[in-house]
Amino acid sequence: MSGSEQLTALLQNNSVAIVSMALWIFGILWMMPGRKVTPSRGVIPGLVLTLTGVAGLLLSFNAVYADVSEEVMFWAFSIIALVCATLMITARNPVYAALFFALATLSTCGLFMLQNAPFLAAATVIVYAGAVIVTFLFVIMLAQQSGAAGYDQTAGRAAPTVLASFVLLGTVSVLVSMAPPEISTVPPVDDSLRLAGAATAGEDAAGTAPGGGASMRIAPVDELLAQEAAAAAAAEANKPEPVVNLLSRATVSHPVGSMKGLGRSLFGDYLFAVELAGTILLIACIGAIAIAPRREEGAL
Amino acid sequence: MSETISSMLPPDLLLLLLILIPGAPLVSAIVTAVFGPKLLRCRSHLPCWSALAVSFICSLLVLLALPTAADPNALDVIPPAASSAPDESGEPVAGDGQAADQQELPAIAAVDIQSSSRSTAASPELIVVGPTWLELGQMSVGFDLRVDSISAIMLAMVTGVSLLVALFGSGYMHGDGGYPRFFAAVSGFVFSMCMLVMANNFVLLFFFWEMVGLCSYLLIGFWFHKPSAAAASRKAFVVNRIGDFGLIMAIFLILTRFGSVSFSDVLGNPGMIADLAAADETLLPLICFCLFLGAMGKSAQFPLQVWLPDAMEGPTPVSALIHAATMVTAGIYLVARCTPLFMFAPDVQVLVSATGAITSLIAALIALTQTDLKRVLAYSTVSQLGFMFMALGCGAAGAEVTTPAVTAGMFHLFTHAYFKALLFLAAGSVMHAMGDVIDMRYFSGLRKALPITHWTFLVGAAALAGVPLLAGFWSKDEILAVLGTASSTGNYQSIFRIIRIVATVTALLTAFYTFRAYFMTFWGEERFPVEAGHHPHEATPIMAWPLRILAVCAALIGLAVGPTHQFQTxxxxxxxxxxxxxxxHLDVMVMSAVIAIAGITLAWSFYVVSPAVPARIAGMLAPFYLLSQKKFFLDEILYGIVVAPLKIFGRICVFFDRAVIDCLIDSLATVPASVSGLLKNFQGGVVTSYAGVMWFGAVAAVVVALSLF
Amino acid sequence: MEVSPMLDAADGLVRIPAEDLRTLVVGAALFAIGAIGFLTRRNLILLILCGELMLHGVSLSLVTFGKLQNNNEGQAFTIFLLTIAACEAGLALALVLALYRSARSLDVRLWTELREADVALAPIDAPAAVAASSYGEIPKLTPAGAEPAELPRRNKPRK
Amino acid sequence: MPAFDQLNQAAGLIIPEIILIATVCIMFLTAPFLVTETGQASPGLRHRWGILTLLSIGCAVYAWIKSPLTDGAVGPFEIDALAWYVRGVTLSTGALLALLLWDQTEDSIAAEVFACLLAVLAGVNLVSVANDLIGVFLGLELVSIPTYLLLYLGRDDWQSREVTIKYFLLSIFSSALVLFGLAWVYGLAGSTNLAAITQTAALTGAANGHQMLTVALVLILCGISFRLTAVPFHFYAPDVFQGTTPSAAAMLSFIPKVVGVVALLQIFPACYGSLQPGDWIPTSALRWLLAVMSIITMTVGNMMALRQKSVLRLLAWSSISHGGYMLVGLAVSGGAAPGASASTGLAAVLFYLPVYGIMSIGIFAALSSAGTKLRPLRALEDLHGLSQIRPAQALAMTVCLFGMGGLPPTGGFFGKLNLFFAAWKENTELSRTLAVILAVNAVIAATYYLRIIGLMYFEQSTVSTEKESGQIAPIAALNSESA
Structure with a gap:
């Protein structure tokens, strides 16, 4: 196929996604402040365009979760996250922007829940909504007591930037929707490794649990045994011993995202990383103190 | 006597001598250059004197020891420690004797002294294999030194004359601001000249050939604030480059055809030369012509002689040193050294002779009418160099004439060095006394005021004129004799007959103009220029003694070696x-004596007896007089046919450069400016626009990478 | 129950199910939107918030991949991401405050003293001129007896 | 318990970094108690902190020498030859930087400054020893976060704040790019462990895998190019160099480049299934990208440097162009041509890095010690006649500038020569083009370096003579240059 034919095919196969992204672009551009301070054009048309665009983009994947409630939650969280993100970057009032950011963060946390990450969802809400946003709001209030500032009413180079960003987004979405990438899953744990792991974990005798699909449920034992047999056969096919972060593997008792599993991972495989992150936090704290203006002697 | 000396000189010591000869002046040059201006000041002559004295003594020892030192027959008188070194292989062998030597002289690694495998009683030679200096392909150039008969003679002459000149110079230059500079340059000059004659390969020779040129440039332009001196030094340098071009071409040809630049390999291999000559009959003439071109430049042969008279702008000791005794002899040395090559190019040899004849005649004619004493001497130098070339070219008459021809040329070079140095120094003494006035029209009758100068100048002039029994007589006889032989044998008889006549006429003219200068300066009524002050003073002892010594040499050196043919042997x-x-050759002797005396008599009658005659003759032969006085308009002709077209060409080049190249380059240079002028707009300081460009770059990179994937 | 597709593949390669692809695209979209905001807005705090939004996109991708890969590494990565983001937010706040103290403004375009020497400054709007037009005038009591002036439609305060 | 054994063993692999980080913690935690509320400190406090810093680096060097090589380890850390080399380079240049910072900092903030330097060094080392994407990421952040502090703490004025906010914003932006790429790499490979990624990539041919991998790697490359100051990710450099202190600029000219190169060499070969960085053969798309980026970087850097009037800005642009030279080595690292050693380009880059570092630190050291607090050297005019006022500094700077310009016989010459030959010997059209452009750029660059030397030696001075400060640094730099 020649280049132009390829391009035509690409456009035809992804017409829905492309059209919806175009709508979204127009929505953003509608709401985005201009180069000069101009009155707002009203958010409703932009909001409609954005909603349509986001929905179209998600619809173009043509897939649903097995569970209806999950599907509904996905739609709700995705649309809220993306629309709030759009509103956040186009808001002319930084306070609103921060609040939209909080909303987008909350929705993202909802998506985390959907992806088996309840702990992360909670942690993000606590860190962002509880700490970051509030602090930022304080700063905004402190800085902008006198109301609207000119620099919040203008934005530079909106059109090219939006186009470039959507080229990237379009590339990603077209690439993955046309030919979903094949990911290399970590091979099942073979006997020796599992024994080592079992000795470590004691109660993890049941081996690995498949975390595929929307499964947070534990698979029936006989099915697991069958799977193990298949895995052993695969392992015998002269493959080198796989390198894995053993403690990060999901097990039956510690499925992906559970507090225990995540804890084993963090304080097992990533023990040093945790220490390192702690050091970075220390540096950042002391750094923030050092950056903050020194107060006068005796003053609070 | 030589046996005793060589037995006193074990090879270690001999090596030391060989190294000291150029080494002492080098050290002196460096010491004087570094410490002279601040530390030594008016004592700057001391390093130079001592170095040249050491050098001279070493040269004499080498000269005397050479015939036996490397003689295989004499090996048994050399201590056994060294007898391992001169072996048959010709390769450097580090014997026991050399170990101690290397400790003494750590600077020169792997030095070995040996007699060449080809050395026979007939051609003794000392070869020092120095450290390799340049490796290019199969060519390897080292600091290899070689002393054989011709080098030894040259060394003795160069160091001896230089020593006397340095002595004289300390008196002459006393009080000059550049006193240390003078002695540094003189030391450097002597070092270069010694290395030039000691070099054992063409590349090293060329290197020091250029060093000599450089030092002469420094010395001619010694008073660089004088425009004429600066111009003269530049002229000398540029004219010499033309000759150097020839030399370097010759070296390339030798390298490519012979595969080596070593004298031992090239010159010491008559069989190979003959083979190459037989294989390609234009090769050797070409090489020889190129070599001769180099010699023409350095030895001031027609038409490249123009630089030498102008070079008189340097201090008079410098004239004596460079332009009479040493530097200009380099060309003669080169041609003589390359005799084995020239033997296979008789046509070029004839050219050498003819060039010499033309040069000597023209120079003699010009010298007739010059009124500047130093210029007369300068033209006589050119003329005498022409004599030497005449002799060197006589080898064309046949192989058996070659050696007499070369020895005759070298002999004249040898004697000429002494009397010409003497004449120049005497002229310097005159100049010193006359307050730097050297034009003979402004003074006369100095014989009473400057008795020593007068007597020494008379001896030198007589020697130059070829008065019997003085130095010039013997060597000029040799040349006339060898010319006679050449005009009666071989293929080029007719040409050599003409050359012989020219030589005879030139000899007459030489006697005439020399004594014209002598009579004009020292006879007649006593007149001094105003610059001399009320009373001209005779040379100080430090200037007088070199004059005396040189006078003795000029008088006796010919007598010492001439009748016995020791020099030739x-x-x-x-x-x-x-x-x-x-x-x-008794007939020649008689003839040349007659000629000399005739010339002197003529000069005496013109300038002492009836001083009005020359003016009348000049009036009668006005055009010819003018021609001579204006140096045959050679400078003007050269300017017209070479310099002016080149200048026009240069103008065109400049125009092309300005109008085309500069425009191109300028427009090229505006490219970065305009490009960066565009790029600077991205650098406006706004951080989000920086991030924007980063983002565009990243997205573009993704798209490009995917489309290339 | 649906059998995990991962066990079907003999070579250890499986396709990502389409429903999870959507989540990945949502992550990428958050990333892209954050970038847009980062590049166009001028408020320092907004810039930093947009940076955080980009990191949200990354986190979402990581978490999704963690589920697909059936290990905790993705979530662990996200936690580190969160930590670093918190560090940067803390530093950013200190920095923004320090900047605000000297510039009395959060406009990023004020910080252009360092640039190529002969480039013209980016225009900076006078904030005072804006305050009136952007959110509309703050309602005031009209003088007694006069009709209240009708506000233009466009200048209505945005909810 | 192999898993925990692995962890226990892993602690032994990073003793130098543990030493550094422990010192950092000690300094950060005790420093605030030695300074009064208004920021007054006992005079000479910086000497104590400086000595502690040097001591810590010395211990780290000792531990580094004793450290084992663990090729092919699967744990969180792996010390291969690259890591060993990078550690040496970092620690030695770190000592130089500490000396340079010594007299450039005030007593009250000395602890923070030195601790930041140590943290940065530890970050670079951790990137090189990490065997995990998370380790690499944290290492990168451990480099950037203290860098913000260093930039801010250097001075207390408008420019330093501007510098910090610029660097900060662009840095988090580039970090986001890297992170997005890393997320996809993790997603496609299934693990954050580099050994596991290598294995998976080797098994499944990840180099020819999904196109998203290319997108991810390109984004990582773009994000890391920010550290390498590759055009168009270079924008912070001129502004930051101009606005910050010479010592911070010296750090910034060198450390991010090291960490960038190392991070690339950690991530990319793994994604192509190569155990050793030297075996890495990038796809043609990536090679083209690297090559184009290096061409643009070299050219733009040099062209912009030509028009500079501020010496710090000029050095920034020269630093950018040096980043371009390094990219040449990376672009040709995967020889791919038969007969060519794949690691030639890498070796050339790794040789060039410390050479460039020493030259760059030397120049900034000379600049900072030749200037004074009252009258820092900023514009090129300030350099006029420096050779008369500060001959030692001028000489040191001349030597370093000769090196930067690639004039023989300096290390810079051999570095450039290595890069040139690495590119030339690969014998493809692309690499030869790169080599030629490298040579042309080296010539262009030489003009402005020589112009600086000319200003220092042949112009009349306008600088008043004041008491010299900080003689130690340039001399140290000079010594290491000649060594």
Whole structure:
């Protein structure tokens, strides 16, 4: 196929996604402040365009979760996250922007829940909504007591930037929707490794649990045994011993995202990383103190 | 006597001598250059004196020891420690004797002294294999030194004359601001000249050939604030470059055809030369022509002689040093050294002779009418160099004439060095006394005021004129004799007949103009220029003694070595020369004596007896007089046919450069400016626009990478 | 129950199910939107918030991949991401405050003293001129007896 | 318990970094108690902190020498030859930087400054020893976060704040790019462990895998190019160099480049299934990208440097162009041509890095010690006649500038020569083009370096003579240059 034919095919196969992204672009551009301070054009048309665009983009994947409630939650969280993100970057009032950011963060946390990450969802809400946003709001209030500032009413180079960003987004979405990438899953744990792991974990005798699909449920034992047999056969096919972060593997008792599993991972495989992150936090704290203006002697 | 000396000189010591000869002046040059201006000041002559004295003594020892030192027959008188070194292989062997030597002289690694495998009693030679200096392909150039007969003679002459000149110079230059500079340059000059004659390969020779040119440039332009001196030094340098071009071409040709630049390999290999000459009959003439071109430049032969008279702008000791005794002899040395090559190019040899004849005649004619004493001497130098070339070219008459021809040329070079140095120094003494006035029209009758100068100048002039029994007489006889031989044998008889006539006429003219200068300066009524002050003073002792010594040399050196043919016998043993039986040519002697005396008489009658005659003759032959006085308009002709077209060409080049190249380059140079002028707009300081460009770059990179994937 | 597709593949390669692809695209979209905001807005705090939004996109991708890969590494990565983001937010706040103290403004375009020497400054709007037009005038009591002036439609305060 | 054994063993692999980080913690935690509320400190406090810093680096060097090589380890850390080399380079240049910072900092903030330097060094080392994407990421952040502090703490004025906010914003932006790429790499490979990624990539041919991998790697490359100051990710450099202190600029000219190169060499070969960085053969798309980026970087850097009037800005642009030279080595690292050693380009880059570092630190050291607090050297005019006022500094700077310009016989010459030959010997059209452009750029660059030397030696001075400060640094730099 020649280049132009390829391009035509690409456009035809992804017409829905492309059209919806175009709508979204127009929505953003509608709401985005201009180069000069101009009155707002009203958010409703932009909001409609954005909603349509986001929905179209998600619809173009043509897939649903097995569970209806999950599907509904996905739609709700995705649309809220993306629309709030759009509103956040186009808001002319930084306070609103921060609040939209909080909303987008909350929705993202909802998506985390959907992806088996309840702990992360909670942690993000606590860190962002509880700490970051509030602090930022304080700063905004402190800085902008006198109301609207000119620099919040203008934005530079909106059109090219939006186009470039959507080229990237379009590339990603077209690439993955046309030919979903094949990911290399970590091979099942073979006997020796599992024994080592079992000795470590004691109660993890049941081996690995498949975390595929929307499964947070534990698979029936006989099915697991069958799977193990298949895995052993695969392992015998002269493959080198796989390198894995053993403690990060999901097990039956510690499925992906559970507090225990995540804890084993963090304080097992990533023990040093945790220490390192702690050091970075220390540096950042002391750094923030050092950056903050020194107060006068005796003053609070 | 030589046996005793060589037995006193073990090879270690001999090596030390060989290294000291150029080494002492080098050290002196460096010391004087570094410490002279601040520390030594008016004592700057001391390093130079001592170095040149050391050098001279070493040269004398080497000269005397050479015939036996490397003689295989004499090996048994050399201590056994060294007898391992001169072996048959010709390769450097580090014997026991050398170990101690290397400790003494750590600077020169792997030095070995040996007699060449080809060395016979006939051609003794000492070769020092120095450290390799340049490796290019199969060519390897080292600091290899070689002393054989011709080098030894040259060394003795160069160091001896230089020593006397340095002594004289300390008196002459006393009080000059550049006193240390003078002695540094003189030391450097002597070092270069010694290395030039000691070099054992063409590249090293060329290197020091250029060093000599550089030092002469520094010395001619010694008073660089004088525009004429600066111009003269530049002229000398540029004209010499033309000759150097020839030399370097010759070296390339030799390298490509012979595969080596070593004298031992090239010159010491007559069989190979013959083979190459047979294989390609234009090769050797071409090489020889190129070599001769180099010699023409350095030895001021027509038409490249123009630089030498102008070079008189340097201090007079410098004239004596460079332009009479040493530097200009480099060309003669080169041609003589390359005799084995020239033997296979008789046409070029004839050219050498013819060039010499033309040069000597023209120079003599010009010298007739010059009124500047130093210029007369300068033209006489050119003329005498022409004589030497005349002799060197006589080898064209046949192989058996070659050696007499070369020895005759070298002999004249040898004697000429002494009397010409003497004449220049005497002229310097006159100049010193006359307050730097050297034009003979402004003074006369100095014989009473400057008795020593007068007597020494008279001896030198007589020697130059060829008065019997003085130095010039013997060597000029040799040349006339060898010219006679050439005009009666071989293929080029008719040409050599003409050359012989020219030589005879030139000899007459030489006698005439020399004594014209002598009579004009020292006879007649006593007149001094105003610059001399009320009373001209005779030379100080430090200037007078070199004059006396040189006068003795000029008077006796010919007598010492001429009748006994010792010089010829010694020189014959150079590599490439064939021994021959030297004998007297009484007829020639008588003739040349008559000519000399005739010339002197003529001068006496013109300038002492009836001083009005020359003016009348000049009036009668006005055009010719003018021609001579204006140096045959050679400078003007050269300017017209060479310099002016080149200048026009240069103008065109400049125009092209300005209008085309500069425009191109300028427009090219605006590219970065305009490009960066565009790029600077991205650098406006706004951080989000920086991030924007980063983002565009990243997205573009993704798209490009995917489309290339 | 649906059998995990991962066990079907003999070579250890499986396709990502389409429903999870959507989540990945949502992550990428958050990333892209954050970038847009980062590049166009001028408020320092907004810039930093947009940076955080980009990191949200990354986190979402990581978490999704963690589920697909059936290990905790993705979530662990996200936690580190969160930590670093918190560090940067803390530093950013200190920095923004320090900047605000000297510039009395959060406009990023004020910080352009360092640039190529002969480039013209980016225009900076006078904030005072804006305050009136952007959110509309703050309602005031009209003088007694006069009709209240009708506000233009466009200048209505945005909810 | 192999898993925990692995962890226990892993602690032994990073003793130098543990030493550094422990010192950092000690300094950060005790420093605030030695300074009064208004920021007054006992005079000479910086000497104590400086000595502690040097001591810590010395211990780290000792531990580094004793450290084992663990090729092919699967744990969180792996010390291969690259890591060993990078550690040496970092620690030695770190000592130089500490000396340079010594007299450039005030007593009250000395602890923070030195601790930041140590943290940065530890970050670079951790990137090189990490065997995990998370380790690499944290290492990168451990480099950037203290860098913000260093930039801010250097001075207390408008410019330093501007510098910090610019660097900060662009840095988090580039970090986001890297992170997005890393997320996809993790997603496609299934693990954050580099050994596991290598294995998976080797098994499944990840180099020819999904196109998203290319997108991810390109984004990582773009994000890391920010550290390498590759055009168009270079924008912070001129502004930051101009606005910050010479010592911070010296750090910034060198450390991010090291960490960038190392991070690339950690991530990319793994994604192509190569155990050793030297075996890495990038796809043609990536090679083209690297090559184009290096061409643009070299050219733009040099062209912009030509028009500079501020010496710090000029050095920034020269630093950018040096980043371009390094990219040449990376672009040709995967020889791919038969007969060519794949690691030639890498070796050339790794040789060039410390050479460039020493030259760059030397120049900034000379600049900072030749200037004074009252009258820092900023514009090129300030350099006029420096050779008369500060001959030692001028000489040191001349030597370093000769090196930067690639004039023989300096290390810079051999570095450039290595890069040139690495590119030339690969014998493809692309690499030869790169080599030629490298040579042309080296010539262009030489003009402005020589112009600086000319200003220092042949112009009349306008600088008043004041008491010299900080003689130690340039001399140290000079010594290491000649060594």
């Amino acid at each position: 010694y020189l014959q043993r150079t590599v490439g020369l064939k021994p021959y039986e030297a004998h007297f």
